[in-house]
Amino acid sequence: MPKENTAPTMKDVAREAGVALGTVSKVVNGLPVGDSYRVRVEEAIRKLNYQVNSYAQGLKANKTYTVALLIPNTVDPFYAALTYHINIALLKRKYRMLLCATDFDPRQEQEYISMAQHNKVDGIIGLTYNPGLVVEENTPFIAIDRSMGPGIPCVACDNFAGGQLAAEKLADLGCKNVAFLRTGSALVNEPNKRKAGFETGCLTRGLSYEMKILDDADSFDEFEAFLADHIINGKLTFDGIFCVTDRLAYLILKVLRKLHQRVPEDVQLIGFDGIQSFGDIDYHCSTIVQPVPEIAEMCVELLLRENMLVKPPLVCLPVTYAYGGTTREKSEE
Amino acid sequence: MPKENTAPTMKDVAREAGVALGTVSKVVNGLPVGDSYRVRVEEAIRKLNYQVNSYAQGLKANKTYTVALLIPNTVDPFYAALTYHINIALLKRKYRMLLCATDFDPRQEQEYISMAQHNKVDGIIGLTYNPGLVVEENTPFIAIDRSMGPGIPCVACDNFAGGQLAAEKLADLGCKNVAFLRTGSALVNEPNKRKAGFETGCLTRGLSYEMKILDDADSFDEFEAFLADHIINGKLTFDGIFCVTDRLAYLILKVLRKLHQRVPEDVQLIGFDGIQSFGDIDYHCSTIVQPVPEIAEMCVELLLRENMLVKPPLVCLPVTYAYGGTTREKSEE
Numbered sequence: 001m002p003k004e005n006t007a008p009t010m011k012d013v014a015r016e017a018g019v020a021l022g023t024v025s026k027v028v029n030g031l032p033v034g035d036s037y038r039v040r041v042e043e044a045i046r047k048l049n050y051q052v053n054s055y056a057q058g059l060k061a062n063k064t065y066t067v068a069l070l071i072p073n074t075v076d077p078f079y080a081a082l083t084y085h086i087n088i089a090l091l092k093r094k095y096r097m098l099l100c101a102t103d104f105d106p107r108q109e110q111e112y113i114s115m116a117q118h119n120k121v122d123g124i125i126g127l128t129y130n131p132g133l134v135v136e137e138n139t140p141f142i143a144i145d146r147s148m149g150p151g152i153p154c155v156a157c158d159n160f161a162g163g164q165l166a167a168e169k170l171a172d173l174g175c176k177n178v179a180f181l182r183t184g185s186a187l188v189n190e191p192n193k194r195k196a197g198f199e200t201g202c203l204t205r206g207l208s209y210e211m212k213i214l215d216d217a218d219s220f221d222e223f224e225a226f227l228a229d230h231i232i233n234g235k236l237t238f239d240g241i242f243c244v245t246d247r248l249a250y251l252i253l254k255v256l257r258k259l260h261q262r263v264p265e266d267v268q269l270i271g272f273d274g275i276q277s278f279g280d281i282d283y284h285c286s287t288i289v290q291p292v293p294e295i296a297e298m299c300v301e302l303l304l305r306e307n308m309l310v311k312p313p314l315v316c317l318p319v320t321y322a323y324g325g326t327t328r329e330k331s332e333e
Numbered sequence: 334m335p336k337e338n339t340a341p342t343m344k345d346v347a348r349e350a351g352v353a354l355g356t357v358s359k360v361v362n363g364l365p366v367g368d369s370y371r372v373r374v375e376e377a378i379r380k381l382n383y384q385v386n387s388y389a390q391g392l393k394a395n396k397t398y399t400v401a402l403l404i405p406n407t408v409d410p411f412y413a414a415l416t417y418h419i420n421i422a423l424l425k426r427k428y429r430m431l432l433c434a435t436d437f438d439p440r441q442e443q444e445y446i447s448m449a450q451h452n453k454v455d456g457i458i459g460l461t462y463n464p465g466l467v468v469e470e471n472t473p474f475i476a477i478d479r480s481m482g483p484g485i486p487c488v489a490c491d492n493f494a495g496g497q498l499a500a501e502k503l504a505d506l507g508c509k510n511v512a513f514l515r516t517g518s519a520l521v522n523e524p525n526k527r528k529a530g531f532e533t534g535c536l537t538r539g540l541s542y543e544m545k546i547l548d549d550a551d552s553f554d555e556f557e558a559f560l561a562d563h564i565i566n567g568k569l570t571f572d573g574i575f576c577v578t579d580r581l582a583y584l585i586l587k588v589l590r591k592l593h594q595r596v597p598e599d600v601q602l603i604g605f606d607g608i609q610s611f612g613d614i615d616y617h618c619s620t621i622v623q624p625v626p627e628i629a630e631m632c633v634e635l636l637l638r639e640n641m642l643v644k645p646p647l648v649c650l651p652v653t654y655a656y657g658g659t660t661r662e663k664s665e666e
Contacts, residue, residue: 007451074407075410081407087432088434098399098429100424100429101420115384250610278410278579278583278617281580
């Protein structure tokens with residue numbers, strides 16, 4: 001069954017539409033052409049089921065209409081939501097998306113960056129915690145959550161404001177003595193600003209606070225020891241806890257149950273990210289919600305917008321608070 | 334900063350390795366060549382950071398080393414896990430993966446199938462519930478969970494065995510009177526066999542059972558009414574419930590709480606899929622676990638294996654049971 005031979009060419013489209021070959025080329029490449037011509041060409045394209053050969057087009061016009069996404073995995077729900085919304089934002093613009101789940105493997109990441117430098121993809125959107133990753137200035141790369149160097153825009157939620165909002169919420173809900181718990185990368189990154197934002201919020205609202213910060217390498221058990229050390233006569237001295245992610249909040253919730261502390265009656269808990277069970281049912285905890293669809297749109301917009309004279313080095317998008325059962329609702333105060 | 338001009342060519346590799354151009358071509362295309370030659374060519378490729386131009390190669394050899402994945406979204410955790418494992422299985426084989434989150438939009442699906450038919454991708458792996466989707470025989474397409482017609486292999490977990498296993502587990506755990514609850518597509522598909530498997534298991538083990546099956550269009554409230562109708566003197570007449578997915582089990586768990594039924598003391602609950610909170614922490618309910626990494630490997634293997642004279646029309650992979658808090662553990666019986 002021959003396949004390639006039966007595929008209509010640009011010439012067939014020109015013949016069908018009764019226009020010059022150059023007119024078809026202009027329509028296909030999105031260049032200006034009279035409306036009546038465009039309509040005729042588009043009709044002929046539909047009728048013949050003509051397929052633009054983007055690979056050949058890519059070689060000629062140096063454009064592949066393909067963008068690669070580098071992301072550690074799609075199993076973590078935050079990464080899964082980012083992947084989905086970036087995919088939708090690209091498909092909406094008629095771009096294809098190559099997915100590369102890196103599993104934090106630096107070789108994969110560098111290989112895709114090399115592809116972008118050799119014009120095999122038009123650009124890359126990447127969330128990476130690889131400290132050795134080299135992205136040359138002006139590589140078409142948009143970084144999420146971590147600055148990759150000069151000339152490479154970084155998009156993130158407003159992590160500082162999110163930390164501050166968590167402190168303010170806990171203060172509004174009657175907390176006096178709070179804790180901040182964090183695990184995560186020691187690399188300079190945007191999510192690390194959650195800590196500074198939380199401190200600022202505590203200071204502004206007169207909350208006393210303690211910090212417990214573990215590296216990824218440290219044992220999670222240290223959080224349990226830290227919390228157990230703050231129990232006096234069976235009662236936790238903290239009345240509010242801010243965890244750096246919903247994932248950590250979920251694990252801390254189990255620790256608090258084990259230590260016979262009731263949430264939210266004895267201690268209120270706020271996480272960060274806005275993860276919902278099964279993707280859309282309900283929040284695992286009260287949380288600072290990242291604007292994932294907006295982050296995705298911004299990444300795609302910054303990557304594909306051409307002829308930008310000045311690229312923004314850092315774009316921070318607003319977060320919101322959502323109730324998820326681990327704080328006292330206003331009406332219950 | 335010139336980019337394309339500085340990229341090394343196959344000729345540069347031949348010169349560096351001190352071999353003929355044809356030898357480099359053979360190595361790059363995976364054709365047999367003497368070991369000492371291959372080593373020299375590979376060293377030269379590494380040294381020069383030579384990039385095989387797969388798009389040009391694709392036009393020549395009719396191969397793009399690119400596979401498209403059609404999946405409704407990556408927000409649902411089952412789809413997210415499939416996407417991740419298929420991506421890993423392809424990258425391991427040096428294939429790239431185009432992701433197309435279809436949001437159940439038939440136009441997107443048909444467009445990617447058209448790409449496969451015009452050799453713009455080497456093949457497609459697709460999970461689709463679009464009844465009108467036309468996949469011609471011998472299109473390089475592997476279907477997940479739903480047969481797409483003759484000549485198109487379908488890969489799924491052993492849904493029948495999974496339903497049977499759920500009934501057997503409930504019997505082992507002391508249940509006598511059980512229910513099966515289902516929402517989902519009315520299309521013929523593999524997951525629908527969970528019902529027949531469950532019935533078979535109930536009959537074999539002498540369990541009395543009732544079925545409540547809703548279409549996607551029906552209101553979820555009907556499950557609540559169904560369960561409420563089976564409460565006599567405050568006690569549910571069912572001592573075991575099998576839900577067609579973990580997602581449904583999660584929602585039913587809330588309904589049971591609302592109806593003051595304790596899980597697992599009054600009624601035991603088993604779901605299907607093996608979804609874990611945050612992708613890897615713990616199961617939402619006791620569940621029949623789909624072998625997602627194995628499904629992914631099988632899809633990729635069937636798609637990329639060349640010269641298969643007979644393609645298997647349906648491959649079913651074994652499921653397992655996992656305890657997730659909504660059944661009584663053996664030791665507690």
